[in-house]
Amino acid sequence: MTDPTTGRCALYDEPTTSGATDNPNSARNAPLNNPAANLGYIYFHSDFNYLEVAFGPTAVVVSHGAVAASSPPAGATVSFGWTGTVTDRLLFTHSLGYVPKVLAIVGNNTVWPGMPVQTGGGATRFVSIYATTAEVRMVEFVSTGPGTLPAVDLTYTLLVLADPPAATGNILFDFDPVTGIVEMGRRKFKSDRRYLQVVPGGSPFGISFGGKSIDLQNGAMRAFRPDGTYFEPVPAGLQLGLAQYDLYGAYYGISYGASMGYSGSYAGPGTLQVQAP
Template structure:
């Protein structure tokens, strides 16, 4: 039966916690088959819990809730010869750019943003009307000083009401540079464990994988699919958001409306896997 192993290699200065992928080989040899995750981590990712080569994703800020009041999106005006059953769709006619928080780090950091119980992906529809396709889509991004959101509207002939949205933000810190030569140390006075020449310390906060325990998720593939001229958004829990309704059709020609085929999403995308994490 395979065991969970904490192993280090003084030659490569690597340290890792993993489940042995096989029982073959010398358990005390860092380069044996059973210890392959230590010096061949990329080929043994499913076995790893921690590896000193990889960013442990230390939390620098958050989780922090930020309430944003999004103003109403005005009705749009499309091309005069285009119409739909009930309205027109106008893309890119409304945009806003605003700050969520100042992160206080001396570089552009990695981060996660959650809306409600769902991780915010680029172009996420935080508000939409399923009857005519008007929507508010947001994308979070980082600068050297702030975590910000860029907002764009899909406009119809009707106003999209103002809405208050709470965004929960986690900002991640880059791992520190290794110091000294100690690969593993436990201080019985402080109770602090350090590993990988100070790159990991048990008194810091790191993201932790918790199945079903947190809305923060890392997608392992796509979160949006395009088909028939529009998009489908799939949330981390598998919930599907089709912004453009099935009733949306374009009319063309003269002598009255001659409607074409439905303009809603007609693909089959149901999302890709994701890993749920939480910040302690």
């Protein structure tokens, strides 16, 4: 149904048989002009953001430089720290004039803020991807360890999503048999645009819903991927050990603490795997 007053167009099941069929504001047509309260009945609504793809998927290769090992202080044999610097680099120029939503994957994993993308020598490389009104950028920082973190080239694949367009004109629903293009809701939706498609098992890109995608317990994290699997950067068997010596330097062994890994049971949010058409 359409409503010339509000400019809306929607496809839905009627939640009740009460009211006139041709009245956009009757109870049976409530999904049209009160979509938020009738989500379970709606198949399409011109007010909704169907996540139009503005650019991508675009693969960007980033050459991450090597990071030297930490220098332990006097009296210590091993030290951990961080480089003290943050690298901020350009990944992609979109020039949309506003800050868009961006999806990114690396190694078939969705990139979340502060995601570890490389470990080695006791060090870890973390990245966050963000957008400005003109660019998609990456922030990188590294925790250091007793060994060198080698240089690595990693491929980040980006999807830049456009904001929903403003309503224009007076067309509530139109089909052009020559072009095959469908327009709905005063051109807020057009079938010749590229919208994200739900493809279970078919894409590493994903959107989480119904809850948080990262849980913290015991000082460690569990991060969920769109395919339902999860990633725990702190191994369950990681323990801190304290070597014991007597006053004469005789070694008595190592006393280990409890596991430093994630200790919770969070099962993750709902997820949708998506791809660009």
